[in-house]
Ligand SMILES: [Fe+2]
């Protein structure tokens with residue numbers, strides 16, 4: 001029997017979302033290697049890393065749309081494989097290579113990747129074994145030096161490929177923007193399937209004024225920039241920041257009805273002395289009831305964004321700071337706190353609490369006991 005000697009190419013990745021960088025790489029591999037098949041293998045998305053991991057079926061739908069837009073759909077040599085996603089766990093590349101090796105025992109097998117992945121290749125599990133079973137195909141991305149992966153044999157695809165960082169693309173999507181690296185087809189699928197917080201943004205638009213909506217997006221923009229430095233998942237930071245003022249434009253009577261919290265006694269006092277602050281606790285209730293949020297970190301961040309409280313968690317601290325210091329705030333301290341946050345988040349958080357208290361005191365009004373307790377707790381932390 002004559003063996004088919006056309007190559008088989010495996011293209012693994014999260015494809016979350018599929019972008020023009022992926023397609024350019026696949027198109028070049030198709031042109032230069034004329035494989036019998038190229039398998040796109042979207043990996044399993046772990047719920048531990050992503051708040052709402054985009055399911056395989058949704059990533060596949062975006063991928064199909066992106067392939068169609070690039071004129072690559074309907075070609076028999078293009079397949080989307082559910083091998084990794086179907087195992088419902090993190091799958092190592094050597095396992096994927098072993099799977100396709102079994103499927104195509106005689107064919108030359110290649111694993112396709114961007115050059116940025118090559119630098120870390122030696123740290124992959126069983127990297128030596130992978131090299132015995134498959135060749136590596138890499139597209140060189142701008143700024144990449146071939147010296148970055150010494151001793152890793154690979155074949156470079158001809159051409160240069162756009163740099164496209166999925167995390168930066170996702171950040172734009174969370175804010176409702178249209179990243180240039182994502183095609184219209186994939187964007188349409190993302191909207192249709194309520195991905196990347198599009199459902200949450202649509203719901204929020206129906207609850208708040210346009211100005212409040214912009215402020216919420218700006219709060220999320222800053223939260224997304226600061227989250228990685230604090231070890232917080234970007235999607236969680238974006239969601240909490242987007243929703244923090246979701247109850248702010250409700251009538252006071254609705255806020256009072258919705259507001260619930262562990263500090264019920266304080267809510268009564270708040271309702272009398274500064275009822276508008278109830279929007280924070282009401283917001284947490286609304287986030288749960290209307291938006292279906294169950295993540296306690298997100299609910300805490302919404303509930304405490306206006307007053308703060310001693311012992312608040314990292315996400316709540318982030319949203320508290322971003323609400324005060326986001327782009328578009330009209331007071332000079334916002335920019336100062338924002339700049340400081342990128343250098344020393346704890347110092348910036350203390351400064352945010354200080355700025356809020358100074359404004360409250362200068363307004364000659366009642367200051368919420370939780371804000372004062374937060375101030376005192378931060379002084380203790382500083383001394384300790
Ligand atoms: Fe607020």
Ligand SMILES: [Fe+2]
Nearest residue numbers: 215244245323
């Ligand atoms: Fe706000």
